[in-house]
Amino acid sequence: MPQIPGHLLTTMLDFMARRINVQLTRLKERNANAFMFVDEPGLQFLFSAMAGYGDIKARDDMDYFFAQVDRPRGIHLCGNPDWDFLLRMDLDVLSLxxxxxxxxxxxxxxxxxxxxxxxxxxxxxxxxxxxxxxxxxxxxxxxxxxxxxxxxxxxxxxxxxxxxxxxxxxxxxxxxxxxxxxxxxxxxxxxxxxxxxxxxxxxx
Incomplete structure (x- = not known):
């Protein structure tokens, strides 16, 4: 599977993190306890043979992304990913x-x-x-x-x-x-x- 060039991936992650923070700020104006999930069904397929995307690279990218997201940080998944991978991440909320x-x-x-x-x-x-x-x-x-x-x-x-x-x-x-x-x-x-x-x- 073709990989996204590094500079494009970084730009995409930066953009998504900023969008999350803007929405979270708006929500917290209404409720100080508000938080947001990143709904990412693709994580179910992250470690499949088709992905060509190892866990070390995945963790580095996810850590880079979530380090820019204001707390509380959450992920929601409907699928069945590598739960050990997600539970070891620096998350505050995990929805399944x-x-x-x-x-x-x-x-x-x-x-x-x-x-x-x-x-x-x-x-x-x-x-x-x-x-x-x-x-x-x-x-x-x-x-x-x-x-x-x-x-x-x-x-x-x-x-x-x-x-x-x-x-x-x-x-x-x-x-x-x-x-x-x-x-x-x-x-x-x-x-x-x-x-x-x-x-x-x-x-x-």
């Missing part, structure tokens, strides 16, 4: 589609522990946003599935209070293809709020 990738994610318990020890926040995307998937899933079932993921991590030595206190909930993915446009996505956010109440009453 745990509805699809929870069983794989828990196998990185050691890296998750180190991420939490650094003060990192995990955003658990358990509520699907596609119409068909959303209609098939009841809130109690989704809540139980997330608790199963947490229970697995607790059994691997991660402190329960630490995990819960550094967790947020969200829909599993963005969704721009639903024929009902934003309606199912809004219902997914409502379901997230209901899950928050259930889990908050149980663990907080």
């Amino acid at each position: 589609d745990v509805h699809t990738n929870g069983e794989i994610f828990v196998s990185y318990a050691k890296a998750i522990q180190k991420f939490l020890d650094r003060g990192g926040v995990l955003v658990w995307g358990m509520v699907p946003t596609g119409i068909e998937a959303f209609e098939k899933e009841a809130i109690p079932y989704l809540t139980e599935r997330l608790e199963d993921v947490w229970q697995t991590l607790w059994s691997k030595g991660i402190d329960r209070d630490l995990l819960v206190s550094q967790s947020m909930l969200s829909p599993a993915t963005c969704c721009l293809i639903n024929p009902d446009k934003e309606k199912t996505v809004e219902r997914a956010f409502s379901a997230v709020n209901q899950m928050k109440e259930i889990l908050g009453n149980k663990y907080l």
